[in-house]
Amino acid sequence: RKEVEQDPGPFNVPEGATVAFNCTYSNSASQSFFWYRQDCRKEPKLLMSVYSSGNEDGRFTAQLNRASQYISLLIRDSKLSDSATYLCVVMDSSYKLIFGSGTRLLVRP
């Protein structure tokens, strides 16, 4: 079983739609959580950290459920520019990042 699992997608949604991605992790000792965005053939870029109380950054909302060991990302009012691969990332107890394989999002006009 992979340490961090994501649905690879693609999620194909129209502009303006709301879309949600989930991610599960296997190590209950994981201590920090992130969502990164990766455009085709480019480097991953930090989208947002994920806090236990949930956090929002504009159209993006991240949630963490430690009991169930899953993390979610909600994108409201999708834009064409949101098309990318979204990487769920977990930091283990020795501060190493463990990456999911990513969920691909395609936003169509």
Added chain:
Amino acid sequence: DAEITQSPRHKITETGRQVTLACHQTWNHNNMFWYRQDLGHGLRLIHYSYGVHDTNKGEVSDGYSVSRSNTEDLPLTLESAASSQTSVYFCASSESASGSQYFGPGTRLTVT
């Protein structure tokens, strides 16, 4: 502006050759990391360093080595390149061990 750069951006080499990929950051971060990314896999950690003269093995370190002689640079060396090392390599750095990491633009390496 502070940044993290990698060179070369593209490299084609032959099996058995030694290859060194450069990573340079100007944030003065103590922590630096090397990852590889392959289809069907998330980024996988090769080596990392928490400071000058400190190096540690990651998940997929076989066939790779690093050295950290200053804060700014963490070169990655493939001792004897193999076709299985064809991949995209990303370097990253962070201010603190528990902080978020910032990635370089990547090096696309092909071993023929």
